Amino acid sequence: MDIVWRRFVILAPYLWLLIFFLAPFAIVFKISFSDPLVASPPFTPLFTRSESIDFAFFFTLDNYRFLLEDNLYWISYFKSLKIAFISTLLCLLISYPMAYAMARAAPGWKNILLFLVILPFWTSFLLRVYAWMSILSTNGLINNSLMSLGIIEQPLKLLYTDFAVYLGIVYSYLPFMILPLYANLEKLNLDYMEAAADLGGRPLIVFRDVTLPLSLPGIIAGSLLVFIPAIGEFVIPSLLGGLDSLMIGRTLYEEFFGNRDWPMSAAVATILLLILILPMMVFQHYQSPQEQQEA
Amino acid sequence: MKKAYPGFLISVLCFGYAFLYVPIVLLIVNSFNDSRIVSVWGGFSFRWYANLFENQQIIDAALLSLRIAFISATFATLMGTLAGLALTRMGRFKGRVLFTGMIAAPLAMPEVITGLSLLLLFVSLQDFIGWPANRGAMTITIGHITFSMAYVAVIVQSRLSSMDQSLEEAAMDLGGRPFRVTLDITLPLIAPAMLSGWLLAFTLSLDDLVIASFVSGPGSSTLPMWIFSKIRLGVTPDINALASIIILIVSIGVGVAGWLILKQEKQRRTESQLKLSE
Numbered sequence: 276m277d278i279v280w281r282r283f284v285i286l287a288p289y290l291w292l293l294i295f296f297l298a299p300f301a302i303v304f305k306i307s308f309s310d311p312l313v314a315s316p317p318f319t320p321l322f323t324r325s326e327s328i329d330f331a332f333f334f335t336l337d338n339y340r341f342l343l344e345d346n347l348y349w350i351s352y353f354k355s356l357k358i359a360f361i362s363t364l365l366c367l368l369i370s371y372p373m374a375y376a377m378a379r380a381a382p383g384w385k386n387i388l389l390f391l392v393i394l395p396f397w398t399s400f401l402l403r404v405y406a407w408m409s410i411l412s413t414n415g416l417i418n419n420s421l422m423s424l425g426i427i428e429q430p431l432k433l434l435y436t437d438f439a440v441y442l443g444i445v446y447s448y449l450p451f452m453i454l455p456l457y458a459n460l461e462k463l464n465l466d467y468m469e470a471a472a473d474l475g476g477r478p479l480i481v482f483r484d485v486t487l488p489l490s491l492p493g494i495i496a497g498s499l500l501v502f503i504p505a506i507g508e509f510v511i512p513s514l515l516g517g518l519d520s521l522m523i524g525r526t527l528y529e530e531f532f533g534n535r536d537w538p539m540s541a542a543v544a545t546i547l548l549l550i551l552i553l554p555m556m557v558f559q560h561y562q563s564p565q566e567q568q569e570a
Numbered sequence: 571m572k573k574a575y576p577g578f579l580i581s582v583l584c585f586g587y588a589f590l591y592v593p594i595v596l597l598i599v600n601s602f603n604d605s606r607i608v609s610v611w612g613g614f615s616f617r618w619y620a621n622l623f624e625n626q627q628i629i630d631a632a633l634l635s636l637r638i639a640f641i642s643a644t645f646a647t648l649m650g651t652l653a654g655l656a657l658t659r660m661g662r663f664k665g666r667v668l669f670t671g672m673i674a675a676p677l678a679m680p681e682v683i684t685g686l687s688l689l690l691l692f693v694s695l696q697d698f699i700g701w702p703a704n705r706g707a708m709t710i711t712i713g714h715i716t717f718s719m720a721y722v723a724v725i726v727q728s729r730l731s732s733m734d735q736s737l738e739e740a741a742m743d744l745g746g747r748p749f750r751v752t753l754d755i756t757l758p759l760i761a762p763a764m765l766s767g768w769l770l771a772f773t774l775s776l777d778d779l780v781i782a783s784f785v786s787g788p789g790s791s792t793l794p795m796w797i798f799s800k801i802r803l804g805v806t807p808d809i810n811a812l813a814s815i816i817i818l819i820v821s822i823g824v825g826v827a828g829w830l831i832l833k834q835e836k837q838r839r840t841e842s843q844l845k846l847s848e
Contacts, residue, residue, distance in 0.1 A: 280749040285663055288653035288719065292672040295716040299687030302694055373586040376579035388583070390828055395590050397770075397824045399777045401794050402813040406593035409600060409805045414607055416596065449590065499678075507680020509780055514801065524682045528780070531686060541690070544683050555678050559671070 300548070307541035310335050338542035348543060351526040352550065358437070358512075358522060359505035362444040366452040366501050367494065369445065374456035374493075378463070389457065396450040404443050404514050411439050411515070439515035440522075444505050451504075452497040459493025460486075492561065499558040503551060523547055594817060601810035618811035628796065628812065635776055635793040638707055642714035643771035647764055649715065650722025650771070654760075655752065657723070658730040659738075673727075676720040685784030688713050692785060705787030713785050714775040721774065722767035729763035730756075762831045769827055773820060 342348045377388045395403060410416045411434040418430040433439060467489070471481040509524035516522070523543065531540040601619070605612025622628060653673055656663075663669075676684065692702055692709050702709055737759070741751045757764075779794040786795065797813075800806055 277748050280747075280752075281660060284652050285656045285660055285669075288649045288656060288723070289665070289669055289672075291649055291716070291719070292653075292669075295688065295691070295712060296672055296676060299691040302690045303683075303687045306690055369586065369589070372579075372582040376582045376586075379575065379579060380583075381575070386832065390825075391587060392590070393828075394821060394824060395594065397773050398594070398817045398820050399773075399794075399813070401777060401779055401797060402597070402816060403594065405797075405801050405805075405809065405813060406597040408801065409810070410593060410596065412805055414610075415805075419610070446589070446593070503678045504680065507682055509680075509682050510798075524680055527682045527686070531784075537690070540686055544686050547680065548683060551678070551680070555675065558678060559674050 303541045303544055306538050307338055307545045308334050308336065309538050310337065338538050341539065342542055342546065347521070347526065348523075348546075351521040351523040352546070354521050355506045355508075355523040356550075358440060358444065359502050359508075362441055362448070362505055363452075363498050363502045365441065365445045366448055367498060370449060370452040370456055370497065371494075374453050374460050377453075377457050378460035385461075392450050392453050392457075400447060401510060403447060404511055407439065407443055407446065407515060408434060411442075434515065435517040435520075437516065437520050440512050440520050443511040443515045444501075444508065447511065448501040448505060451500040455496040455500065456490065456493040459490050459496075463489055496558075496561055499554055499561070503554050503558060506551065507547060597810055598814045598817065601807070601814040603807070603810075606807060618807045619815075621808050622811050622815075625808070627791075628793070631791050631793045631796040634707060634790060638711050638714060638792065639772045639775035642711045642718065642775045643768050645711075645715045646718040646771040647722050647768040650719040650767055651726050651757075651760070651764055653719065653723035654726030654730055655756070657727050659752075659756070673720050673723045676717045677724065679717075681778070681780035682784075684717060685713070685781040688716070688781065689784045705785055706790035709785040709787070710782045710790070710792065713781045714771075714778060717781065718771035718774045721770050722764070725767045725770070726760055726763050729760050733759060762834055765827065766831065769824065773824075 373392075377385065377392070380388055408415075412418075413430045413432070413434070415434070417433060418427075421427045422430065463486070467485055468481055471485045472478070476484070506522075507524045508522060509528050512520045512522040512525045513528070516525070524547075527540055527543045527547065530536055530543060602614050602616070603610075603612055604615035604617065653669075657666075657670065657673070688709075689705075692705060695701060696703070738751055738755050741755050742748070746754075777794060778792075779798050782792045783795055783798075786792065791799075797809060800809055
C-alpha cells in the first residue's frame with residue numbers, strides 16, 4: 276500500500292507531463308524537418324477534420340533553409356529580443372522604487388499594498404491590454420485631451436505602434452517584476468543601510484554600494500520573469516502593435532493560422548525554444564536554491 | 571531611530587498604483603458611456619450591458635469557458651498537489667531532475683509554443699489511436715491542466731517546504747501509514763495553498779487565449795477567443811461592459827479568498843502562540 280501510494284504520487288504527475296508537455300516538443304521537432312506538402316493539412320477547407328500528419332520519414336532541411344533566407348523571421352526574432360530587453364529595463368526602472376517604497380511601508384500597510392499589486396495580475400490579461408486600446412486610439416482619451424487643450428491639432432498615432440507595444444508589455448508584466456523585488460527588499464536588514472549611513476555614506480552612495488548589490492537576486496528573478504515571456508508574447512503585439520511590430524510569437528501564430536504551414540511553424544517554434552533555453556536555465560538556477568542545497 | 575516615511579516614496583507609490591489602476595477604472599467608467607466614441611461622454615447608460623445579455627454567442631462562450639475553467643482547475647490542483655508532494659516528501663527518485671524541469675518549464679514557456687506543440691500532439695494521437703476524435707472543450711481542458719498544474723505545484727511545493735514537518739513525523743512515528751498521514755495531516759495543513767492554487771488555475775484557464783485557439787476545434791469558442799476576434803478590429807462598447815463584469819467578479823472573488831486565507835493564517839498563528847504560552 277505504501278509503495279503503491281508513493282508510486283502514484285510520483286508517477287501520476289510525471290506521466291501527465293511526459294505525455295502532454297515533453298512528448299509534444301519531440302513531435303514539433305520531428306515535424307520541423309518534414310516536407311510542407313506532406314505534412315500540411317489540406318489547404319482549402321478551413322474547418323476540416325481530416326487534417327493528418329504523414330509519419331513516413333521524409334527528412335528535409337528546407338524549412339530551416341527558408342527560415343535562414345527569409346528576412347521576416349530574422350527581423351521577428353531580433354525585434355522580439357529587443358522589445359523584451361527594453362521593456363524589462365523599463366519595468367525595472369518603474370518597479371524598483373515601487374518595491375522599495377512598499378518594503379519600507381508600515382507593517383499594517385504592507386499587506387494592502389501587496390494585495391493591490393497582485394490584484395491586476397489576477398484580472399484578465401487580455402482585458403488589461405484591451406483597456407489601453409481605448410486610451411491610445413485616434414479618438415481615445417490621450418488624443419482627445421491633448422486636442423481639446425490645444426496642444427496638438429492632429430491626433431497622434433499612438434495605437435498600433437511599437438510605443439504601444441512597449442507600454443502594453445511594461446503595464447502587463449509590472450507585477451512580475453515588483454513581486455520578487457519586494458520579497459527581496461522586504462527581507463533586507465535595514466541595519467546595513469543605517470550602518471553605512473552612520474559611517475557617513477551619502478544616500479546615493481549607500482544605495483549604490485549596499486542596497487543595490489544586496490537586492491541583485493530580486494532584480495535577476497524579476498527581470499527573467501519579464502524577459503522570458505515577453506519574447507514569445509503574442510497578444511500584446513497583435514492588439515497594440517502595428518503591421519511592422521513583428522514579434523516572433525505573432526509571426527508564428529500567423530504562419531500557422533494564416534499560411535497554415537505547419538512544418539514551417541514547427542521550425543520557427545524550434546528556433547524560438549533554442550533562444551529561450553539559456554534564459555530559462557538561468558531562471559531555473561536562481562529559482563531552486565533548495566534543490567541546489569540538496570544536491 | 572525611526573524615521574518618518576519619506577514623501578518621495580509616497581509619490582512613487584501614488585504614481586505606481588495610478589499606472590496600474592487608471593486604465594482599468596477608465597474601462598469601467600466607459601462601459602456606462604452611452605456614446606459609441608470612447609472618449610466622448612454621451613450620458614450614463616446601461617445599454618451595452620443590456621446588449622450583452624441579449625447576445626447568445628457571448629453567453630454560450632462564457633458558459634463553455636467557465637465549464638473548462640472549473641474542470642481544469644480541479645484536475646490541475648489534484649495533479650499539482652501530487653507533484654508538490656513528490657518533490658518535497660518522496661525523497662529521491664529516478665528522473666527527479668527531469669521532473670523539476672518539467673514543472674518549471676511551463677511557467678516560462680511562451681503560449682504559442684505550448685499551443686502549437688499540444689495541437690500537433692493531438693493531431694498525431696488522432697492518427698495513431700483515433701483519440702481525441704475531435705478537438706474542442708476536451709482538448710482545451712487538457713491543455714489548461716498541463717500548464718496550470720505547474721503553477722499549483724510551485725505554490726504547494728513552497729508551502730510544503732516551508733512547513734514544519736514535526737507533525738507529520740510524529741504521526742509516522744506513531745505508526746501512521748504514509749497514505750493516511752498525507753490525507754489526515756498534510757492535506758489539511760496545505761489546504762490554503764491548494765485553494766490559492768485552484769483559484770490561480772481557474773483564472774489562468776478563464777483568461778487563456780492562445781492555447782485555446784490552437785487546440786480548439788470548429789464550433790467551440792471560449793470567451794477569450796470570442797473577445798479577441800472582436801477587439802482585433804478595434805474598440806467596441808459591448809466589450810467594455812463584458813470586461814467590467816469580468817474584472818468586478820474576479821476582484822471580488824480574489825478579494826474574498828485573500829481575506830479568508832489571511833484570516834486563517836492569523837488564526838493559526840494566534841493558536842500556536844496560545845499553545846506555546848500554555
